[in-house]
Amino acid sequence: MGDNERLLANEAPAFSRAARVKYYNIVIRSGKGAVVTDVDGNDYIDLLASASSTNTGHAHPHVVKAIQDQAARLIQYTAAYFATENEAKLAPRLAALAPISGPKALAWGNSGSDANDAIIKFARAYTGRPNIVSFTGAYHGSTYGSQTLSAVSLNMSRKIGPMLPGVVKVPFPDPWKRLTDETDDAFVDRMFAAFKLPFETYLPAEETAAILIEPIQGDGGIVKAPQKFMEKIYQFAHDNGILFAVDEVNQGMGRTGKWWSIENFGLEPDLMSVGKSLASGLPLSAVIGRQEIMDSLGAPGHLFTTAGNPVTTAAAMATIDVIEDEHLIDRSANLGQRADKFFHDDREKFPFIGDIRMYGLNGGIDIIDPETGEPDADATTKIIYRVFELGAIIISLKTNVLRFQPPLVITDEQLEKAFTILNQAFKDFAAGKL
C-alpha cells in the first residue's frame, strides 16, 4: 500500500470528499510551477491550476518569498480596525487594475463567495432596491447569498432552502442552445427577450438593484456570452438604474488573456468580484466598485476579521508582480491559441470531440456522442481518468466538458507534454481501450 492509499484510508471522514474527483486517489504533497506531486512521488501536470486559483503556478519563488518574509513580520492584524502595510499598498494597485473609470474603492473578503455576497449588499445599499438578477449556469459561490445567485446544479440548493429572497435567474445565452439555422443576431434577440421577460411580467426594473454575470461562465462550461447580448443587458441596466456587476473570480487575473474577462467585451462594470488567483490561492478576495456605491454601505455592513490579512495581501502583491514581470497575460493569450489549434486538430481525428471554446489559456472542450451530438459523460470520465494515468490532472465541468485551465506559467515543454498526453488518451478511447 502506498502513502496515497494509506492516508486516504485513515482520513477522518471529510465532507469535502463528497465533492472530490472520486477516481483520483491521490494525496497531493507539493507543487512547483505547473506540476504537482503526490505523497508517493508521482508527478502530474496540473491542467486545472487548482480551479484557476494558481495562475502564477505552484510555489512561485517570488510569491513564496513574499509570504515567508511577511509571515516573519506580522501574520495578522485585522484590516477592519487598522490599515496594515501591504493591504494599504495593494488596495490602490488593485483598484487601478480594475476596468472601472473614475473614483473607486474596494472591500476585502476571504473567498470569491463572500465577494459575491458583498455585491448583493453594496448593490442593495446603494440603490435601495431589493432584487438581484443572475444567470442559469452560473457559479458564484457557497455562502447563502452567492449560492442563491448560482444555478449550475440542482444539488446546490436541494435541502438547504429557503434561499436568499430577491434573487431572480434568467437564462444564460449559451450559444450551444442556438436553434438550427438561427443566426447570431436572432439568437441574441431571442435570449434578450428571455432576459426581459421577468421585467415585463413580474419584476419591476425600478425594484432591481443589480445584474450579476460571469461574462465567460467558468463552472458553466467555459461559455462566453455573445458580445451583442452583453451590450444589450448593459444598456438595459443603465437605462433602468440597475447596477452592472461582473464576477471575475474564475476568469480574472489574466486567465482569458486580459486582466479581466469583461475587458473582452469593452464594457465597464459598476461592481466586480475578484478572488482565487488574486493571492495565488491564499484566501483573499475583493469586491471593487465605483466609489459612491462602495460608500453607500456603513462600516459594520461587511467585515471579516482576517480579510485583507498581511500575508494574503503580500501574496497578492507578489502575484501581480509575477503576472506583470513574466507577461502572463500575453502568455495566456498566446498559449491559448496553441491549445485551441491542438484541440481543433484533434477534433479532425476524433469525432467525439465536440464544441471547443478557448479564451486565453482557458478552455471548455465538449465530449459528445458522435452519432447524436449529445453530451457523453461516460466517455468524458474514461478520458480524464486515462489522462490522469498518463500523468496530468484534468477534470470535467457539467458532465462532459474537459476543463482546461493550466497555470499561466506552464512551460512550452510542459504544454507540449500535456498535448501528447491528451492526444494519447483520445487515441486510446477511440481504439476502444478504455
Ligand code: PLP
Ligand atoms: N465565482 C466564480 C465564478 C467561481 O468560479 C467561484 C469558485 O469556483 C466562486 C465565485 C466562489 O469562490 P470561492 O470558492 O473562493 O468562494
